[in-house]
Amino acid sequence: MARRDDVADLEEFGRFGEPALLILVSLADSPKHGYAITEDIASFAGVRFGPGSLYGAIARLESRGLIEGLDTEDRRNPYQLTAVGAKALRARLASMQSVAKVGQRRLAKA
Amino acid sequence: MTWLIRLYPPAWRRRYGRELAELLTAQPASFRTAVDLIAGAVDAWLNPQSSTAAKAKGAGAMVPKMLKLRSAGYGANVATADDIKKVWLPGAASCLLFFGFYWVLIWLPFDKTRLQFLTIPHLVLPLVGAHAAYWSRRMKGSVLERIVAALFPVFAFAALFAVRTVYGLFFEGTPYTLAHFLAGFSVTLVSIIVGGLLLVLGAWPFCRPHLREQLP
Numbered sequence: 561m562a563r564r565d566d567v568a569d570l571e572e573f574g575r576f577g578e579p580a581l582l583i584l585v586s587l588a589d590s591p592k593h594g595y596a597i598t599e600d601i602a603s604f605a606g607v608r609f610g611p612g613s614l615y616g617a618i619a620r621l622e623s624r625g626l627i628e629g630l631d632t633e634d635r636r637n638p639y640q641l642t643a644v645g646a647k648a649l650r651a652r653l654a655s656m657q658s659v660a661k662v663g664q665r666r667l668a669k670a
Numbered sequence: 671m672t673w674l675i676r677l678y679p680p681a682w683r684r685r686y687g688r689e690l691a692e693l694l695t696a697q698p699a700s701f702r703t704a705v706d707l708i709a710g711a712v713d714a715w716l717n718p719q720s721s722t723a724a725k726a727k728g729a730g731a732m733v734p735k736m737l738k739l740r741s742a743g744y745g746a747n748v749a750t751a752d753d754i755k756k757v758w759l760p761g762a763a764s765c766l767l768f769f770g771f772y773w774v775l776i777w778l779p780f781d782k783t784r785l786q787f788l789t790i791p792h793l794v795l796p797l798v799g800a801h802a803a804y805w806s807r808r809m810k811g812s813v814l815e816r817i818v819a820a821l822f823p824v825f826a827f828a829a830l831f832a833v834r835t836v837y838g839l840f841f842e843g844t845p846y847t848l849a850h851f852l853a854g855f856s857v858t859l860v861s862i863i864v865g866g867l868l869l870v871l872g873a874w875p876f877c878r879p880h881l882r883e884q885l886p
Contacts, residue, residue, distance in 0.1 A: 594693045610703050611693050612710020615686050619714070623721035637689050 570652055579609050579617035584626065584641060584649040591630055591640035594618070621645065671699045677711035679755070681722040715759070716808050756811035761822030764802035768794060768823045788857075795865050796872030798823060803873035813877045820873035824866045831858040 573580045579601075586592060586600040594614060602608045609617075618639065621627045626645035630638045641649070672691045675683060697703065771794050775782070782790075799820035806819040831854055838846030 594689050595696045598693070598697075610706025610710075611690055611697070612706040612708070612713075614693070615690055616710050616713050619682070619686065619719040619721050623719040636692050 570648060573617065573620055576613065576617040576620055579613050580621055580626075581649075581652060582607070582609075583614070583617055583621060583639075584645055584652075587627060587639060587641045588646070588649060591638040593636035593638045595636065597639070671704060671707070674704060674707040674711070677708065678714050679718065679722075681718070682714045685722040715755070716805075718810070756806050756809045756815045757819045758822075760802040760805035760809070760811075761819040761825075763805065764798045764820065765822050765826050767801060768798045769826070792861075792865060792868060795823065795868035799869035799872030800876060801872075802869075803876035807876050816877050817870060817873055820869045821866060824862050824869060827858055827861045827865065831855070 570577055570580055582601045582605050583597055585604070586597045592600060594611070598608060598611075598614060618627070622629065622639070624644075625642055626648055627639045628642050630640055632638065672694050675687050675690055675694075678687065678690075694703075768791065772791050775787070775790060802819040802822060803816040806816040811819065834854060835846075835851065838850060
């Protein structure tokens, strides 16, 4: 049940759902600042979000406790995944994986 | 392009403004980026996130608190700017809606009588008032702010009359007589009274507390 709740957290992001998921994936290995997140997402997903979309998603993720900002003296504030964020990401990826498996199985039968 | 950051709410700018400016300087400016920023600013106004307030805990919390102490003479800039935008943004959008409708009406291909030309736009006013009050409420405007936002077209009528009078007195070739002034004044007065009532009528359903605001 907890897993469904975590998945719902990302679903309520509306048009920021996709950027939010990709930001979580980007932060899964190490903390990154805005520009590094943009570049990382462009490299692994092939999409480049505009700064308004990126920070719209970051604000939502941060207010729900899925990511947190690290305090630095630098103007470029890095973000890291929280434990709640990691759990939500795992749940979402597992959900996507199961959907992908069903789709592939059905395609193979067709 | 960093000036577009000024479109975001002050609380949002305090939290993310520096980072966003940094990101913008690292990217080439483009039309798409500008549109994305404007859409982001509209979203930030309509859907304020708690992260912009959450960061104000601790030592930093004093600054926004002081900014709210307008009666003590502190920080009128940011807090007042926030309040004003709850009025003028929806108000200006509603003016655009109303005068846009008028413009379309002018160009519609049918012979309009003087009565039709004056009454048809008035039918749109409740919708315009509702539109302004709705968006002001979404931006967490008070009841007074919602009503003032809804009344923006009325202020525009008064401003247009003032401009017309000045133009007639000093710039128009033909003499601007008292009869001209009284004719314009009476039309403006009727527009203000009837239009104001229609605008408030439309805004009224959005001036009651929202269901979410009634929750404990």
